[in-house]
Amino acid sequence: MRTATVIGTGLIGTSVALVLSTRGVRVHLRDHNSERLRTAAALGAGTEEPPEGPVDLAVVAVPPAHLTATLAQAQREELAHGYIDVGSVKGRPRRELEKLGGDLTSYLGTHPMSGSERSGPLAASADLFEGRPWVLTPTPETDTEVLNLALELVALCRAVPVVMDADAHDRAVALVSHTPQLVSSLVAARLESADETAVRLCGQGIRDVTRIAASDHRMWMDILSANPGPVADVLSEVAGELGRTVEALRALEAAEESQRTEGVEAIEAILRRGNAGRSRVPGKHGQAPASYDTVSILISDRPGELARIFADAGEAGVNVEDVRIEHATAQEAGYVQLMVEPSQVSALTAALRERGWGIRRQ
């Protein structure tokens, strides 16, 4: 790939342009918002000048609502040999492009799985995609050269290509991304009118479950609007199971023992299936998170405490796989939880105790 045009200089577009520019590709930037365009160019993402002839690859990185029109327009202009988009939904743009008379052989729908809570060119970074899955949705119609251009882009971004059917992709993100977002929002929404005393009892569990409920509601409205069917399908399954769980809980209060037993069995089944499903969520390097053990260390809020803990763990030869800070609610003390290989727990505990740290786990 020698030349590219990136249309849309938000977070994803500017990040792609930064990677390509860094790797020696001549990148032309285009954005209807001239300030954003100037910012991206000033960051070194590419030139504001239009290309003289067709470029190798056009990357369309505009919001879902404008995606198909922008793609079709670029194809009418014969802007490039190959066209990809980087939107978070893949079935609808393809069908709409077909309706608009676009060329489906030179178009490939893609989705880099690297969101950020930030947006705009100033949040962009050439390493945004490193190690992340980047979904490609070729069809039998897709020109092999276009697929190869996309694979080259993914490789330059150091992302991991994952080939999927467009509709399977949309069902997958409905399951692993869009449904968790809505469920998190719904749980958080219940806190809106809760008593202050109830809110004070919030612990790490609800804190984790509701973290993404703080996401930008405009961005999520765009994403959900582009994928309503598959999200509704998953969500109605969750709603059905929730309804059955309510019934099972009511059965626990029933007078008849057989009903109570049924209730217990139903709730146990949900908790166990939750265990099983959770164990499939990939952790670091795709390993199941259940394979780590936690060591909790009491810390105060003095500067440098975290650095000292990590330095002490490092000296003990222990590789920390993950970390979580669990704060006390009403005073300055808190815990640092270090996740390590089970075989390293006793070495870490002993080493930290020796160095004067208070450890919760025996």
Place this chain on the structure above:
Amino acid sequence: MRTATVIGTGLIGTSVALVLSTRGVRVHLRDHNSERLRTAAALGAGTEEPPEGPVDLAVVAVPPAHLTATLAQAQREELAHGYIDVGSVKGRPRRELEKLGGDLTSYLGTHPMSGSERSGPLAASADLFEGRPWVLTPTPETDTEVLNLALELVALCRAVPVVMDADAHDRAVALVSHTPQLVSSLVAARLESADETAVRLCGQGIRDVTRIAASDHRMWMDILSANPGPVADVLSEVAGELGRTVEALRALEAAEESQRTEGVEAIEAILRRGNAGRSRVPGKHGQAPASYDTVSILISDRPGELARIFADAGEAGVNVEDVRIEHATAQEAGYVQLMVEPSQVSALTAALRERGWGIRRQ
């Protein structure tokens, strides 16, 4: 308080006993499981010998199913002047004790909000309760001396006393703890039979939402069995809203524009209410988590990288408020997200860049 008996030497009971023994209270331990009892005594939690006369306070720390019978039995024995339990549900034990003819003046229901994913005496720690809320549920009948014994215990444990009505407590934990647990399990359960490719697309969002789905299903069955009514009430509200969300998503695909507009409004309302509810969840020192900014730093898996980052942040005079490690899925690289006061973002970014770290945020 000079003497106490702790009945049940699991995580909570042994931790309470460790605190009291450390502070000079003579603690008698009791457990029908003699091995667990010996372990707790060996850890220095107290003596296995029974007290000679009534102790000041009896702390009942047995599983919910045995709670009321154990309390009533202790009262019949005239084991203590005051009796508290530390179970996670408060309305039912009180009502059951009344039915069993127990004495409600010398009994106070309490709930220390300090769970752990571990259980048993070996996981116990004298600092388990530090800075955590400890709910007390006195009624007009409660003997003031018993309330004061409980307040003394909470103070010795360095926990923060929170007075609540027993039923209000049960509704509150249904909202902030039991419902999030079941919702997390239900979302995770949907992954049990998901395609491997879909599971590969899991990101930090679903990872957070489903973390507590890995919790011990037996322990949660006990907790939910003791609080079915309030949990069913909250969960059926969530189920109702989920159902309406499904309808709103289907409306986005409607032919009529007015229907589509209604769908958009309904979904936007949920996302916004999620934002509002989430902003009430207390973070560090009770501050809203939204008040911190995130700086993402690229790290490899080389030992000592975390220690170096924290040391560099410390040298730059920046106080790290929270930390999260966000791993890449398919290679060794990942990000460390440092949460800092917004005013410190540029200083931290500049200092880390200068020391050679790759920063995602501009």
